[in-house]
Amino acid sequence: MKHFNNDFLAFLAELKENNERPWFQENKKRYEQEVKEPFKSFVETLISEMGDLIPGMEFLEAKACIFRIYRDIRFSKDKTPYKEHVSAAIVSGGRKEMIKPGMYLQISSNEMRLYSGCYQADKNQLRAIRSAIAYDIPGFQKMVKNKKFVAEYGEIRGEKNKRLPVEFREAAELEPLIFNKQFYYFKSFPAETVLDKNLIKILKKSYRVILDLNKFLEEALEDANHQ
Numbered sequence: 001m002k003h004f005n006n007d008f009l010a011f012l013a014e015l016k017e018n019n020e021r022p023w024f025q026e027n028k029k030r031y032e033q034e035v036k037e038p039f040k041s042f043v044e045t046l047i048s049e050m051g052d053l054i055p056g057m058e059f060l061e062a063k064a065c066i067f068r069i070y071r072d073i074r075f076s077k078d079k080t081p082y083k084e085h086v087s088a089a090i091v092s093g094g095r096k097e098m099i100k101p102g103m104y105l106q107i108s109s110n111e112m113r114l115y116s117g118c119y120q121a122d123k124n125q126l127r128a129i130r131s132a133i134a135y136d137i138p139g140f141q142k143m144v145k146n147k148k149f150v151a152e153y154g155e156i157r158g159e160k161n162k163r164l165p166v167e168f169r170e171a172a173e174l175e176p177l178i179f180n181k182q183f184y185y186f187k188s189f190p191a192e193t194v195l196d197k198n199l200i201k202i203l204k205k206s207y208r209v210i211l212d213l214n215k216f217l218e219e220a221l222e223d224a225n226h227q
Helices: 006-017 021-026 028-052 123-135 137-144 147-153 166-174 191-195 199-208 211-225
Strands: 085-090 103-108 111-118 183-190
Touching: 006 028, 006 103, 006 191, 021 028, 028 085, 028 103, 028 199, 103 191, 103 199, 111 191, 111 199, 111 211, 123 137, 123 166, 123 211, 137 211, 147 183, 183 191, 191 199
Parallel strands: none
Antiparallel strands: 085 103, 103 111, 111 183
16 A cells, blocks of 8 residues: 655655745645645554554554654754654654654655664663663674664664763673663665555564564563562
8 A cells, every 4th residue: 555655755855945934834735635644644554553563552543643743943043943854653652652662753855764762761761771781781782783683773872871880880891882871773764665555564574673672672661660
């Protein structure tokens, strides 16, 4: 099933060149017909299709997952009013519960990105993730050095602490990722991938590569909840 057409990418490309309120208001109906509604329909299908890979989505609705296109410019030096992409968090709880590993999908006129991992861990959750890594460094390294993971996602990314609690310093010598404050990864696709009738299958195939790593992070987060 094909979810998008060329007009979807064309609008996002034009928005990038005309990111101002008068242009958007003039093209709002076009945005709703060519971008907003197709993306909502796609996210509904994606929620249904990803249910066997991402737990806890039985009652999740598309509107809980999709991010607004309007930017919050109150505290930003960049005053452009609109995002130049569409995005959604396919995870239990939707966009308000992005700590859990799931799928964050972002589509612009230049590329589509599939993100996953842990991006907003609090102090207890971060300690739990680091503890899980330190407890089984060989098992963790096997996942992040897996050929398929490296080929599709490259590496685990995220900001790092310069210093660690004493309990993690020895383990961090063996696995420097323990310094991370964030543990996320992403795969980039050409923008035209969204026009493929097998788009859902393409995303599921790439997501399966990170199932074991996501399960590892999910279990660490569960440990944090019981501390």
